Every structure is written in structure tokens, then in C-alpha cells.
Amino acid sequence: MSEYSIEEITADHLAHITAVAQGLAGDVRALVDATVRTQVGDDDVAAAREHIAAATALLRREQLPGAFGIRFSATAGKRNWGNAMVGLRNPVAPPMHMSYDGEKITGTVDLGAAYEGPAGLVHGGILAALLDQALGSAAENAGVPGMTGTLNVRYRQATVLGPVTVSAWLDRTEGIKSFAKGTVSTADGVTVEADGVFILPRWARGQSQEDAVRTVGEG
Numbered sequence: 001m002s003e004y005s006i007e008e009i010t011a012d013h014l015a016h017i018t019a020v021a022q023g024l025a026g027d028v029r030a031l032v033d034a035t036v037r038t039q040v041g042d043d044d045v046a047a048a049r050e051h052i053a054a055a056t057a058l059l060r061r062e063q064l065p066g067a068f069g070i071r072f073s074a075t076a077g078k079r080n081w082g083n084a085m086v087g088l089r090n091p092v093a094p095p096m097h098m099s100y101d102g103e104k105i106t107g108t109v110d111l112g113a114a115y116e117g118p119a120g121l122v123h124g125g126i127l128a129a130l131l132d133q134a135l136g137s138a139a140e141n142a143g144v145p146g147m148t149g150t151l152n153v154r155y156r157q158a159t160v161l162g163p164v165t166v167s168a169w170l171d172r173t174e175g176i177k178s179f180a181k182g183t184v185s186t187a188d189g190v191t192v193e194a195d196g197v198f199i200l201p202r203w204a205r206g207q208s209q210e211d212a213v214r215t216v217g218e219g
């Protein structure tokens with residue numbers, strides 16, 4: 001699949017482009033938060049829009065033909081920098097920071113005003129997306145990656161905007177199907193529970209486990 005590619009880069013270049021991408025995405029995230037919460041008058045909004053249009057035109061000077069995709073390299077491992085939940089250069093991603101402890105995955109994320117659903121609370125679709133990512137990554141991390149087939153989400157109590165922790169782990173596998181579970185927690189305790197089935201797509205079946213992780217995996 002063309003969205004997965006090999007791109008060798010040096011460690012120095014990786015450090016440089018990481019810093020540039022994180023800086024830009026962070027600035028745009030701050031702009032989104034400022035946009036949701038601004039109370040300035042029309043003139044200031046008009047002036048801000050001119051600046052934003054100029055910045056957009058600058059960035060449009062040179063663009064990828066499509067999405068970032070998922071890139072592999074010996075130095076950088078896997079780069080899913082366009083990912084909507086964890087992508088390092090994607091300002092839409094909150095982003096969720098993932099850490100790995102054996103087969104358990106922990107995602108930490110601070111959800112601000114841009115992720116609101118009910119007043120002061122996190123949008124349920126955002127929570128489902130974070131869980132989809134974490135459960136899928138748990139399956140991938142355990143060496144049994146797959147596309148989300150089914151994701152069941154149970155919202156046990158409201159999730160207040162602010163810091164949340166997403167936990168995920170592989171429950172079991174059945175052939176090409178991986179079953180993962182996870183939770184979202186805040187200071188209030190567990191707010192959401194999820195379980196999902198992740199299925200190796202037909203085109204990836206028969207590959208070695210290593211190849212499957214490099215061509216199906218995303219987390």
C-alpha cells in the first residue's frame with residue numbers, strides 16, 4: 001500500500017524535523033484554542049484572519065500531494081506523524097502521548113476547549129477515537145496488528161475537559177483477530193470502558209509478523 005513507505009533519514013535530520021513539526025503543530029493547536037475562546041472584537045478578528053491567511057499561503061507554497069502516510073526508517077522507526085490522535089505534525093491530534101510497559105499502553109492527553117461535547121465535558125467521539133487508537137496500538141505492540149473491525153464504547157460517567165489517561169491492553173487473539181480492551185480515566189476514576197476487535201486485512205494475511213507490523217500497524 002502506497003501510504004506506507006520507507007524513508008531513510010539521519011539522526012540529526014530527524015531531530016531537526018521533529019522539532020520543526022512539533023513547533024508548528026503546537027502553534028496551530030494554540031491558535032485553535034485561542035479561536036474557540038477568543039472574545040476580541042471584530043477588528044481584531046479581521047486582523048487575525050489576515051495573518052492566518054498569510055501563514056496558510058506560506059505553508060501552501062510546498063505541499064505533499066496527499067496525506068503524510070506512515071513512514072519507516074532505521075533511525076526513526078515508525079513515523080505516523082499525520083495520525084489524527086497522536087500525530088506529531090498534526091495539530092488536530094490533541095496529541096495523545098503514548099508510553100509502553102510490556103503489553104500495557106498508557107496514553108496521556110490534555111483535552112482543552114477544542115474537544116468539548118456537552119458543556120465543559122469531552123465529546124464522546126473524541127474519547128472513542130482515543131480508545132480506538134490506544135486499543136489498536138496495544139494489538140500492534142503485542143505483534144498482532146489489525147484494522148478496527150468493531151469498537152464497543154461504554155460511557156460510565158462524564159469526562160471533564162482536562163487531563164485524561166487512556167489505558168489499553170491486548171486481551172486475547174483468535175487467528176487474525178486481536179481482542180483489546182481499555183479505559184479512559186480522570187481524577188474522577190474510570191469514565192469510559194472499551195473493547196475492540198482488530199482484524200488483519202486480507203491483503204496483509206500470510207505476511208510475517210514483522211512485515212504485518214510494518215504494513216498494517218499505525219500506533
Ligand SMILES: CCCCCCCCCC(=O)SCCNC(=O)CCNC(=O)[C@H](O)C(C)(C)COP(=O)(O)OP(=O)(O)OC[C@H]1O[C@@H](n2cnc3c(N)ncnc32)[C@H](O)[C@@H]1OP(=O)(O)O
Nearest residue numbers: 132133136137140146147148149150199201216217218219
Ligand atoms: C493497525 C494498527 C492500528 C494502530 C492504531 C489504530 C488506530 C486507528 C484504527 C483505525 O482507525 S482503523 C480504521 C477503521 N477501520 C476500518 O476502516 C476497517 C475497515 N474494514 C476492513 O478493512 C475489513 O472489513 C476488516 C479488516 C475489518 C475485516 O476484513 P474482512 O472483511 O476481509 O474479514 P473476513 O471476512 O476475512 O473475516 C475475518 C474474521 O473477522 C470477522 N469480522 C469481519 N469483520 C468484522 C467486524 N467488522 N467486526 C468484528 N469481526 C469481524 C469475521 O466474522 C471473521 O471471523 P471468523 O474468522 O471467526 O469467521
